[in-house]
Amino acid sequence: MNPETFTVDGDRLTFELAELGKIGLGDDGGYYREAFSQADLDGRTLVEGFMEEAGMTVTRDAAFNTVGRYAGENDFLPPIVIGSHTDTVPCGGNYDGVLGVLSGIALVRALHSNGTRLKHPLEVINFSGEEAVSPGGTFGSRVMTGHFEEGLLDQIVYSDETFRELLERVGIIIENLSTIERKKGSVAAYVELHIEQGGNLDADGISVGVVDGIVGFRRYRLVFSGRANHAGTTPMDRRDDALVKAARFVVGVKETAEKFGIVGTVGTLEVTPGAPNVIPGSVELSFEMRGLDDSVIDQAQERLTSFSRELDASFEKFSHKPPIISNKVIVAALQEGCRRAQLEYVVMPSGAGHDANLMATICPVAMLFVPNKDGISHSKEEYCTPEACVNGANALLQGIIELDLKI
Amino acid sequence: MNPETFTVDGDRLTFELAELGKIGLGDDGGYYREAFSQADLDGRTLVEGFMEEAGMTVTRDAAFNTVGRYAGENDFLPPIVIGSHTDTVPCGGNYDGVLGVLSGIALVRALHSNGTRLKHPLEVINFSGEEAVSPGGTFGSRVMTGHFEEGLLDQIVYSDETFRELLERVGIIIENLSTIERKKGSVAAYVELHIEQGGNLDADGISVGVVDGIVGFRRYRLVFSGRANHAGTTPMDRRDDALVKAARFVVGVKETAEKFGIVGTVGTLEVTPGAPNVIPGSVELSFEMRGLDDSVIDQAQERLTSFSRELDASFEKFSHKPPIISNKVIVAALQEGCRRAQLEYVVMPSGAGHDANLMATICPVAMLFVPNKDGISHSKEEYCTPEACVNGANALLQGIIELDLKI
Numbered sequence: 031m032n033p034e035t036f037t038v039d040g041d042r043l044t045f046e047l048a049e050l051g052k053i054g055l056g057d058d059g060g061y062y063r064e065a066f067s068q069a070d071l072d073g074r075t076l077v078e079g080f081m082e083e084a085g086m087t088v089t090r091d092a093a094f095n096t097v098g099r100y101a102g103e104n105d106f107l108p109p110i111v112i113g114s115h116t117d118t119v120p121c122g123g124n125y126d127g128v129l130g131v132l133s134g135i136a137l138v139r140a141l142h143s144n145g146t147r148l149k150h151p152l153e154v155i156n157f158s159g160e161e162a163v164s165p166g167g168t169f170g171s172r173v174m175t176g177h178f179e180e181g182l183l184d185q186i187v188y189s190d191e192t193f194r195e196l197l198e199r200v201g202i203i204i205e206n207l208s209t210i211e212r213k214k215g216s217v218a219a220y221v222e223l224h225i226e227q228g229g230n231l232d233a234d235g236i237s238v239g240v241v242d243g244i245v246g247f248r249r250y251r252l253v254f255s256g257r258a259n260h261a262g263t264t265p266m267d268r269r270d271d272a273l274v275k276a277a278r279f280v281v282g283v284k285e286t287a288e289k290f291g292i293v294g295t296v297g298t299l300e301v302t303p304g305a306p307n308v309i310p311g312s313v314e315l316s317f318e319m320r321g322l323d324d325s326v327i328d329q330a331q332e333r334l335t336s337f338s339r340e341l342d343a344s345f346e347k348f349s350h351k352p353p354i355i356s357n358k359v360i361v362a363a364l365q366e367g368c369r370r371a372q373l374e375y376v377v378m379p380s381g382a383g384h385d386a387n388l389m390a391t392i393c394p395v396a397m398l399f400v401p402n403k404d405g406i407s408h409s410k411e412e413y414c415t416p417e418a419c420v421n422g423a424n425a426l427l428q429g430i431i432e433l434d435l436k437i
Numbered sequence: 438m439n440p441e442t443f444t445v446d447g448d449r450l451t452f453e454l455a456e457l458g459k460i461g462l463g464d465d466g467g468y469y470r471e472a473f474s475q476a477d478l479d480g481r482t483l484v485e486g487f488m489e490e491a492g493m494t495v496t497r498d499a500a501f502n503t504v505g506r507y508a509g510e511n512d513f514l515p516p517i518v519i520g521s522h523t524d525t526v527p528c529g530g531n532y533d534g535v536l537g538v539l540s541g542i543a544l545v546r547a548l549h550s551n552g553t554r555l556k557h558p559l560e561v562i563n564f565s566g567e568e569a570v571s572p573g574g575t576f577g578s579r580v581m582t583g584h585f586e587e588g589l590l591d592q593i594v595y596s597d598e599t600f601r602e603l604l605e606r607v608g609i610i611i612e613n614l615s616t617i618e619r620k621k622g623s624v625a626a627y628v629e630l631h632i633e634q635g636g637n638l639d640a641d642g643i644s645v646g647v648v649d650g651i652v653g654f655r656r657y658r659l660v661f662s663g664r665a666n667h668a669g670t671t672p673m674d675r676r677d678d679a680l681v682k683a684a685r686f687v688v689g690v691k692e693t694a695e696k697f698g699i700v701g702t703v704g705t706l707e708v709t710p711g712a713p714n715v716i717p718g719s720v721e722l723s724f725e726m727r728g729l730d731d732s733v734i735d736q737a738q739e740r741l742t743s744f745s746r747e748l749d750a751s752f753e754k755f756s757h758k759p760p761i762i763s764n765k766v767i768v769a770a771l772q773e774g775c776r777r778a779q780l781e782y783v784v785m786p787s788g789a790g791h792d793a794n795l796m797a798t799i800c801p802v803a804m805l806f807v808p809n810k811d812g813i814s815h816s817k818e819e820y821c822t823p824e825a826c827v828n829g830a831n832a833l834l835q836g837i838i839e840l841d842l843k844i
Binding site: 226230277287301320383 | 633723
């Protein structure tokens with residue numbers, strides 16, 4: 031049988047989503063499979079069973095990443111890796127991460143049930159600790175790519191123990207973590223299917239997004255200084271109102287983002303002293319910009335730095351992650367996969383970070399997005415139709431079959 | 438001797454300021470003569486002694502207002518009243534209110550030491566509880582003018598007792614309060630000298646402000662609704678950012694106030710959810726406008742109401758005090774007083790409220806302002822030069838001498 035005609039077992043994928051959906055479901059309808067919680071570990075064990083049933087050899091590594099391996103015709107080639115995660119934010123949904131892991135399993139099942147192997151070995155990885163505990167997220171993929179900072183071990187998580195204590199309590203041996211590091215070139219390609227977490231596909235009624243890059247982001251902190259003064263006795267022309275300056279900057283961030291085709295957001299803003307009858311003396315705000323082209327963000331930053339100087343604000347960048355550009359060969363293969371699966375697709379960036387960001391440091395990567403309702407994620411309202419899930423898995427299946435031949 | 442040549446005893450005024458300045462002075466350099474505290478009562482007793490020494494008959498009324506009376510040539514005429522207060526905000530200064538009471542005493546001393554009486558009886562009133570305890574300020578003048586709301590008695594003040602308990606503890610008999618109410622027409626004129634509490638006189642180097650009115654103010658609460666969403670995955674053209682709308686409104690308040698020649702201030706603003714990576718879903722802000730002409734504030738309100746509708750905001754007025762227009766005869770007399778005292782003056786509005794607001798409900802009123810350093814008040818940094826204090830008292834003295842002849 032021609033692999034180009036293979037499809038995933040949609041009913042089985044839907045069943046596995048439902049089975050995992052029985053674990054960590056709170057009374058409020060949200061999921062509580064927080065990283066390394068009992069529910070997270072129970073979910074991981076369940077998914078390991080699914081991997082074995084699908085025909086994979088399953089290992090849980092020293093960082094509690096589950097690696098399901100499906101041998102290739104040439105098993106000495108570096109593997110094609112399909113990964114994501116099954117842990118959730120507190121009161122999260124059952125699709126973010128989950129769908130990527132189960133789609134990978136569905137893909138292997140489709141090959142295995144047809145008695146087919148690809149040229150490359152396949153690995154489906156259920157990364158551990160992708161969602162943020164206090165020291166930040168993407169724990170498992172950080173360890174695997176050599177980007178875990180040991181200093182984080184001493185931070186407090188879930189407000190009652192250190193991250194080290196949490197890891198040791200669940201059985202992770204810290205000194206063994208480094209044994210799972212993979213070197214550059216040891217993975218042929220990394221592909222992650224994920225819900226979009228934005229409303230674009232859903233609003234436009236498109237089945238699949240082929241991700242041409244993961245936006246970089248920079249976060250900034252600004253302090254606007256004015257002069258706190260009596261709101262009644264100070265004429266307008268004798269005021270130095272920090273909030274008026276900050277308000278101009280908020281509008282400026284929006285206009286700058288629009289001009290440069292990126293996104294820019296002022297998410298926090300605090301007014302001091304914050305009394306109805308006092309002219310604001312100081313305003314602190316944080317904002318971020320995200321885009322696929324670092325040089326464009328450079329230009330936007332230059333413009334806003336200059337604007338902040340006009341407004342007498344202090345301007346401090348406190349976080350900077352460069353964009354990840356998808357590998358062109360993988361993107362082309364995934365597009366071909368969509369065409370074969372007869373699914374309408376669009377090429378688009380990812381506005382959020384994923385395990386793929388870390389994997390990009392050791393191998394070529396790309397991602398697939400499926401529409402989730404209204405773009406809502408990290409919420410109990412997070413939802414994907416069964417059809418959208420199956421469509422995504424079929425695009426992944428055909429994309430990987432194509433990719434295997436092209437690399 | 439011609440009363441037009443009288444001057445106040447500046448050294449004595451400076452001495453009395455210094456004596457009162459020994460009461461309620463905190464280790465941090467601020468004054469703590471909060472309404473009905475022991476320091477406030479001690480200050481009141483000290484000032485009652487000053488009144489007697491200056492030649493007045495002194496009564497502490499049922500609301501603990503101190504009334505110092507200096508008989509007139511025609512003692513059956515309604516009195517000219519000069520008033521203010523000696524209580525302070527926590528960590529306040531020793532001029533706000535204080536200077537008005539001590540200037541009134543200086544005025545009477547100047548008449549008395551010259552063996553002169555005016556046609557009208559004079560009263561110097563040290564009002565009680567002008568600065569806000571929890572149920573609001575201007576207690577004494579409210580009671581005197583029949584504007585005290587009994588419901589306030591049950592509110593908690595200074596966080597440990599009700600206002601009623603506080604008043605009873607210091608010896609005020611609640612049922613006697615109504616006995617001190619004065620009817621419309623029972624006072625010939627009310628004049629209050631006060632520090633400007635704005636930086637205009639100080640910046641312009643002008644000795645006296647003759648107040649042609651006390652601005653009215655209105656306070657509003659607005660809620661801007663948007664849609665909280667992921668700051669990375671939501672393109673600019675699919676956003677509904679509550680903070681961008683609120684920022685436009687903040688700028689709009691400034692522009693509107695400038696256009697209409699009033700003051701407008703957004704003093705508080707809160708962003709929800711207030712996370713760096715989430716588009717603000719909701720912003721609540723409060724703003725106020727103040728001006729001397731209610732119909733102008735009406736127009737500004739109309740413009741901003743309409744703007745808030747364009748921005749999909751809810752718009753609620755929660756406070757509205759009409760302006761007080763000074764009596765023209767008093768204003769003219771005070772201007773003449775400045776000229777006789779050879780002091781440069783300017784006619785200006787008061788941006789803050791005073792006991793004069795309440796007195797205006799029963800009699801004609803006007804005020805005099807003296808410059809305070811940088812316009813700072815309600816602060817331990819509050820400061821007036823001795824010269825500025827004496828200048829103000831001389832303007833008051835000559836203004837009242839003139840007024841007595843004109844009414």
